[in-house]
Amino acid sequence: MNRRFDAPGAAETARAIAEGRTTSEAAVDACLARIAEREETVRAWAFLDPDLALAQARARDEAATPAGPLHGVPVGIKDIFDTADMPTEMGSPIYAGYRPAADAAAVAILREAGAVILGKTVTAEFAGTHPGSTTNPHDPARTPGGSSQGSAAGVADFMVPVALGTQTGGSVLRPSSYCGIVGFKPGFGTFNRAGIKFAAESLDTIGLHARNLEDAALVRDVLTGRTPDGIAPLPGPPGIGVCRTHLWHLAEPETVAAVEDASDVLGRAGAAVDEVTLPAAFEALTDARRAINDYERARAMAHEWRTDRERLSPAMRKTVASGLAVPYADYRRALALTEDCRRLLDGLFGDRDALLAPAVDGEAPPGLDYAGDPAFQALWTMLHVPAITIPTHRGPNGMPVGIQLVARRGADDRLLSVAEWVWARCCI
Amino acid sequence: MNRRFDAPGAAETARAIAEGRTTSEAAVDACLARIAEREETVRAWAFLDPDLALAQARARDEAATPAGPLHGVPVGIKDIFDTADMPTEMGSPIYAGYRPAADAAAVAILREAGAVILGKTVTAEFAGTHPGSTTNPHDPARTPGGSSQGSAAGVADFMVPVALGTQTGGSVLRPSSYCGIVGFKPGFGTFNRAGIKFAAESLDTIGLHARNLEDAALVRDVLTGRTPDGIAPLPGPPGIGVCRTHLWHLAEPETVAAVEDASDVLGRAGAAVDEVTLPAAFEALTDARRAINDYERARAMAHEWRTDRERLSPAMRKTVASGLAVPYADYRRALALTEDCRRLLDGLFGDRDALLAPAVDGEAPPGLDYAGDPAFQALWTMLHVPAITIPTHRGPNGMPVGIQLVARRGADDRLLSVAEWVWARCCI
Numbered sequence: 001m002n003r004r005f006d007a008p009g010a011a012e013t014a015r016a017i018a019e020g021r022t023t024s025e026a027a028v029d030a031c032l033a034r035i036a037e038r039e040e041t042v043r044a045w046a047f048l049d050p051d052l053a054l055a056q057a058r059a060r061d062e063a064a065t066p067a068g069p070l071h072g073v074p075v076g077i078k079d080i081f082d083t084a085d086m087p088t089e090m091g092s093p094i095y096a097g098y099r100p101a102a103d104a105a106a107v108a109i110l111r112e113a114g115a116v117i118l119g120k121t122v123t124a125e126f127a128g129t130h131p132g133s134t135t136n137p138h139d140p141a142r143t144p145g146g147s148s149q150g151s152a153a154g155v156a157d158f159m160v161p162v163a164l165g166t167q168t169g170g171s172v173l174r175p176s177s178y179c180g181i182v183g184f185k186p187g188f189g190t191f192n193r194a195g196i197k198f199a200a201e202s203l204d205t206i207g208l209h210a211r212n213l214e215d216a217a218l219v220r221d222v223l224t225g226r227t228p229d230g231i232a233p234l235p236g237p238p239g240i241g242v243c244r245t246h247l248w249h250l251a252e253p254e255t256v257a258a259v260e261d262a263s264d265v266l267g268r269a270g271a272a273v274d275e276v277t278l279p280a281a282f283e284a285l286t287d288a289r290r291a292i293n294d295y296e297r298a299r300a301m302a303h304e305w306r307t308d309r310e311r312l313s314p315a316m317r318k319t320v321a322s323g324l325a326v327p328y329a330d331y332r333r334a335l336a337l338t339e340d341c342r343r344l345l346d347g348l349f350g351d352r353d354a355l356l357a358p359a360v361d362g363e364a365p366p367g368l369d370y371a372g373d374p375a376f377q378a379l380w381t382m383l384h385v386p387a388i389t390i391p392t393h394r395g396p397n398g399m400p401v402g403i404q405l406v407a408r409r410g411a412d413d414r415l416l417s418v419a420e421w422v423w424a425r426c427c428i
Numbered sequence: 429m430n431r432r433f434d435a436p437g438a439a440e441t442a443r444a445i446a447e448g449r450t451t452s453e454a455a456v457d458a459c460l461a462r463i464a465e466r467e468e469t470v471r472a473w474a475f476l477d478p479d480l481a482l483a484q485a486r487a488r489d490e491a492a493t494p495a496g497p498l499h500g501v502p503v504g505i506k507d508i509f510d511t512a513d514m515p516t517e518m519g520s521p522i523y524a525g526y527r528p529a530a531d532a533a534a535v536a537i538l539r540e541a542g543a544v545i546l547g548k549t550v551t552a553e554f555a556g557t558h559p560g561s562t563t564n565p566h567d568p569a570r571t572p573g574g575s576s577q578g579s580a581a582g583v584a585d586f587m588v589p590v591a592l593g594t595q596t597g598g599s600v601l602r603p604s605s606y607c608g609i610v611g612f613k614p615g616f617g618t619f620n621r622a623g624i625k626f627a628a629e630s631l632d633t634i635g636l637h638a639r640n641l642e643d644a645a646l647v648r649d650v651l652t653g654r655t656p657d658g659i660a661p662l663p664g665p666p667g668i669g670v671c672r673t674h675l676w677h678l679a680e681p682e683t684v685a686a687v688e689d690a691s692d693v694l695g696r697a698g699a700a701v702d703e704v705t706l707p708a709a710f711e712a713l714t715d716a717r718r719a720i721n722d723y724e725r726a727r728a729m730a731h732e733w734r735t736d737r738e739r740l741s742p743a744m745r746k747t748v749a750s751g752l753a754v755p756y757a758d759y760r761r762a763l764a765l766t767e768d769c770r771r772l773l774d775g776l777f778g779d780r781d782a783l784l785a786p787a788v789d790g791e792a793p794p795g796l797d798y799a800g801d802p803a804f805q806a807l808w809t810m811l812h813v814p815a816i817t818i819p820t821h822r823g824p825n826g827m828p829v830g831i832q833l834v835a836r837r838g839a840d841d842r843l844l845s846v847a848e849w850v851w852a853r854c855c856i
Contacts, residue, residue, distance in 0.1 A: 084731070098529055105626075108730035189630055189763075192727035198533075198622040225727075226756045299620035299653075302536035303512070328654045332838065410760065 007034065007158040010073050010215040017060075017072040024057035024072025028116055031074050035159045041140050043133040044154035046079040047086050048119035056116040069218065069228045071114030076163030076209075078151050079120040080127050081107050082195040086117070090197050091125040091132050091147075094308045104195025106164060106206055106223055113222040118160050121150025124371060126301070127166055127199045130313035131371045137179060138399055142364040145175030146371030148209065152179045155209040162219050163209045168199040168293065170360075170377025172207035173389045173404060178364035178372060180391040180400030182419075184208045184216045185377075186412050188384035191223045200296035202335070203381055213390075213420050220412070231416045238353035238418045240266055241276030243406070245357060246283045247375050252362025254395035255376075259358055262392060262403045262426045266356070269425045276348060276355055282341055285382050286375070288334035290322075292382075295331040298323025342383050342409070349408045354418040359404035363395035376404065386412040390423045435462065435586040438501050438643040445488075445500040452485035452500025456544055459502050463587045469568050471561040472582035474507040475514050476547035484544040497646065497656045499542030504591030504637075506579050507548040508555050509535050510623040514545070518625050519553040519560050519575075522736045532623025534592060534634055534651055541650040546588050549578030552799060554729070555594055555627045558741035559799045565607060566827055570792040573603030574799030576637065580607045583637040590647050591637045596627040596721065598788075598805025600635035601817045601832060606792035606800065608819040608828030610847075612636045612644045613805075614840050616812035619651045628724035630763070631809055641818075641848050648840070659844045666781035666846045668694055669704030671834070673785060674711045675803050680790025682823035683804075687786055690820060690831045690854045694784070697853045704776060704783055710769055713810050714803070716762035718750075720810075723759040726751025770811050770837070777836045782846040787832035791823035804832065814840040818851045 007030060008016065016022040032050050039045060053074070060072040077083060080090045082100035089095045102108075107117060122132035124147035134149040136142040137157035144153040148165030152175030155163050165172040167185045176183025184207055191206035198204055206223075210216040213231060221228040242263045244251075251259070267273040298305070298320045304312060305320050312320070349355075358376045365372055380387040386409075389402035405422060407415035435458060436444065444450040460478050467473060481502070488500040505511060508518050510528035517523045530536075535545060550560035552575035562577040564570040565585035572581040576593025580603030583591050593600040595613045604611025612635055619634035626632055634651075638644040641659060649656040670691045672679075679687070695701040726733070726748045732740060733748050740748070777783075786804045793800055808815040814837075817830035833850060835843035 084735075095529070100529075101523070101526055102731040103734075105727050105730045108734050109727065112730060112734050192626075192724065192730075193629060194626040194728040195731070198620075201621060202617055224756050225723075225752065225754075295653075296620065299533050299537065300622040302533045302540060302620070303530040303623070306531075306536050306540055307512075324653065326653075328652050336838065410764065 005158055008161065009210065009212050010070065010161040011218045013073045013161060014070055018066060024060040024116060025054060027072060028053050028057040028074050028118065031118055031160050034157070038157055038159065042135055042137055042153050042157050044121055044150040044157065044159060046089055046120045046122045046150060049086070052085065053116060053118050060114060060116060066114055068113030069222055070110060073115050074118040074160050075110055075115045076118055076121045076151055076154050076160040077107055078148050078163065078165050079123045080166060080197040081164060083107055083117065083120065086120055088120065091123045092311070094304055094311050102195060105192040107195070109223055121154050121163055123147050123150065125313050125316055126197055127168065127171060128316055128319065129371065130315045131368060135368060136364050142366050142399065143178065143368055143371050145178035145364060147171040149175050149371065151209045152176050152181060152183065155211060156181045161211065162215050165207050165209055166196060167205050167207050167377065167381055168203045169289070169381060170374030172209065173377040173387060174360055174372055174374055176209055177359040177389045177391070177400065177402035182210045182213060182216055182391070183389045184210070184220070185381065185387045186220060187386045187409050190412065198300040200293045201300065202292060202296060205381065213416060213423065217416050231420050232413065234417050234421050237270035237272065238421055239272040239351050241274055241352045241355045243276040243278065243355040243357045245278060245379060247379065250361050250373065250375055251358050254362045254393065254401045255358045255360060258393035258401045258403050259356065262356055265426045266422060279344060281344065284337055285341060285379060288337050289378055289382055291326050291330050291334035292338065294319055294323035295326040296323070338382055345383050345385065346408055353407065353414055355406045357404045357406055359389040359402040363397055363399035363401060380406050385409050386415045388415055388419050390419055392423065392426050433586055436589065437638065437640050438498065438589040439646045441501045441589060442498055446494060452488040452544060453482060455500060456481050456485040456502050456546065459546055459588050462585070466585055466587065470563055470565055470581050470585050472549055472578040472585065472587060474517055474548045474550045474578060477514070480513065481544060481546050488542060488544060494542055496541030497650055498538060501543050502546040502588050503538055503543045504546055504549045504579055504582050504588040505535055506576050506591065506593050507551045508594060508625040509592060511535055511545065511548065514548055516548065519551045520739070522732055522739050530623060533620040535623070537651055549582050549591055551575050551578065553741050553744055554625055555596065555599060556744055556747060557799065558743045559796060563796060564792050570794050570827065571606065571796055571799050573606035573792060575599040577603050577799065579637045580604050580609060580611065583639060584609045589639065590643050593635050593637055594624060595633050595635050595805065595809055596631045597717070597809060598802030600637065601805040601815060602788055602800055602802055604637055605787040605817045605819070605828065605830035610638045610641060610644055610819070611817045612638070612648070613809065613815045614648060615814045615837055618840065626728040628721045629728065630720060630724060633809065641844060641851065645844050659848050660841065662845050662849050665698035665700065666849055667700040667779050669702055669780045669783045671704040671706065671783040671785045673706060673807060675807065678789050678801065678803055679786050682790045682821065682829045683786045683788060686821035686829045686831050687784065690784055693854045694850060707772060709772065712765055713769060713807060716765050717806055717810055719754050719758050719762035720766065722747055722751035723754040724751070766810055773811050773813065774836055781835065781842055783834045785832045785834055787817040787830040791825055791827035791829060808834050813837050814843045816843055816847050818847055820851065820854050
């Protein structure tokens with residue numbers, strides 16, 4: 001990646017269009033030019049029709065009044081969201097060329113706010129573990145992570161300012177961290193999921209890939225129907241609990257260094273930093289996640305499993321078979337244990353504004369067949385709390401390594417404020 | 429309705445097919461004959477292709493081994509579930525003739541278990557309040573209730589032994605009660621929702637219409653991947669809390685009589701019957717429901733609202749406009765209040781096995797334009813608990829009036845056991 005390349009974000013593009021400093025067509029043109037230059041290497045797009053994108057942009061430019069806060073701004077959409085005017089292939093040959101009848105709710109809401117749907121981004125097969133073709137913009141020999149790999153790589157490579165992803169385990173935060181951008185998974189249930197392909201319904205969460213926090217907050221506000229008003233500054237230094245988690249042994253030296261460095265820097269900057277240890281009950285979440293994910297995945301894939309099993313990847317077939325073998329009682333126990341941990345966690349925050357946790361095990365691993373370990377992201381997805389990664393550090397190979405911040409359920413606003421405070425002080 | 433007409437249920441049909449006493453073709457033929465006789469009056473079916481149904485049945489009869497516990501059994505599907513081989517019109521002209529690419533998860537699971545998908549049943553527009561054409565089998569001048577009106581009326585009229593519905597407010601239990609059948613809404617999240625049209629995602633629950641509890645348990649077991657083993661008998665008389673709720677003033681005399689009679693009969697039969705009063709906090713659930721339902725509905729309908737507003741019913745336009753006007757903070761407050769009530773309710777059950785509550789305001793009202801008041805069902809849908817109605821009583825016009833039984837979250841099995849105990853003792 002050309003590290004010196006830069007491009008305006010979503011909020012800046014919206015302002016420039018509103019103030020007549022640029023047009024939607026020019027913004028889309030700039031994205032298309034970047035894609036033309038880089039797509040052969042990055043392979044972030046499952047579908048991109050420049051004419052269709054430009055036609056949307058021109059319609060925005062010709063409108064008498066702005067449609068909304070994203071008027072004219074290009075957005076990328078993970079290819080498991082239904083789109084009425086573009087194929088929705090979900091990373092699977094089963095859906096090659098498939099055109100849904102309607103936009104997913106999130107896509108329709110973005111359009112209503114004026115966004116230009118630039119194209120569909122590469123996803124792992126059905127947002128699972130079998131990766132698509134995308135490479136890491138920082139090193140094409142390395143994975144960008146998954147499953148929202150085209151969204152993360154496209155945003156990181158300046159092909160599009162923001163993109164939608166989904167996270168069931170670690171599918172928004174991990175690729176964001178591997179690609180060196182912001183990945184924001186709001187609290188469970190925040191963005192309407194109508195029209196997305198479910199993986200595990202009790203965990204699937206729509207999230208955002210962006211290059212700055214202002215853009216994440218802007219799209220968040222649009223998708224929830226709020227009038228965008230930026231991120232409220234914290235009244236003072238936050239209280240931050242460092243939570244290495246019981247998975248700490250999985251952290252590579254670069255992740256250990258990132259968390260320790262962030263903890264030191266934030267403490268010196270005035271944050272009330274202490275340590276938070278998760279109760280032993282949380283260790284069972286790893287097994288509970290497998291039971292819940294596989295059980296629910298097997299049901300969500302019932303049609304494809306019945307009618308087109310041989311065109312599922314071996315990895316997906318294994319997950320479905322595993323899920324069909326999970327006894328219902330085990331599934332219910334896993335749900336109950338997880339719900340207990342959610343309530344425990346509510347109480348653990350105390351006066352703290354956020355927890356600082358590892359975002360990933362380390363740098364993006366070499367190769368494209370394995371999209372990395374979701375353990376450090378999935379723990380918090382299970383707990384339904386809002387979580388964000390910001391690209392604060394680098395590893396021994398110069399690849400990005402993010403940190404993760406997590407807030408209590410319902411504290412999405414506070415999480416964004418804390419992330420802004422932290423990123424201003426703790427940054428590569 | 430010919431009150432003397434009878435037809436085997438799902439479990440009995442499955443047994444008869446398995447034992448060679450009948451065939452799937454004969455079972456489907458019997459359904460088709462009943463439909464041919466009665467459909468002009470009842471209008472329960474949005475799509476029915478006798479040849480397609482019979483072809484499925486013959487394929488079941490020709491199979492060397494049974495596909496599963498529902499081998500050859502006809503099932504009706506509310507027309508908001510995607511079906512790959514039948515239109516999915518959702519009660520809206522917007523989707524006239526629409527054919528999805530895949531079956532909804534629940535439909536695929538039923539097929540995998542051997543079911544014959546008989547056809548699609550009439551739904552209120554997008555499972556909302558604008559009703560379809562269905563009449564009440566007990567009196568064609570009266571509503572069957574909604575929104576799962578074709579499913580409830582079709583099962584009540586012996587056109588099909590069981591059918592899928594969905595409940596966001598009262599869409600499974602109310603039409604079941606109005607039509608005099610069993611309506612079972614399991615705990616939130618029990619049946620996989622992939623491939624249904626969402627109304628309000630945090631409330632939408634797939635449920636079942638049946639004429640007996642064994643059938644409801646059988647289909648429940650299939651959809652959750654359990655080996656069907658019937659309903660466990662209670663070890664002794666249950667503890668039942670009579671919960672008239674703060675909505676008691678809405679109960680017509682026939683509902684008051686049904687609850688009081690059931691309470692007396694059950695007490696005399698040995699149940700430990702006492703009274704349960706919901707804390708005052710629950711009174712706010714009525715307003716919270718409006719905020720949650722309308723806010724989420726507006727997002728789920730974003731595509732149709734953007735592209736086809738004039739073909740939405742006035743009622744749906746009103747709901748979406750209302751939902752777009754709900755401030756995000758109000759929506760979050762409504763969610764938080766509802767979650768508080770869920771936790772409060774967990775504690776309120778104490779040693780009781782179930783609550784006895786009004787199922788409906790009274791008999792099905794005259795006319796087809798208004799599908800009745802969902803208040804008595806929606807209260808429990810909000811609380812995510814399993815709920816069931818059984819057809820125990822009749823009103824002054826001879827129309828069915830059910831009672832409702834509700835169990836704590838996670839106690840779906842116990843609820844079915846209690847319902848069986850109650851229905852054996854408390855019955856018209």
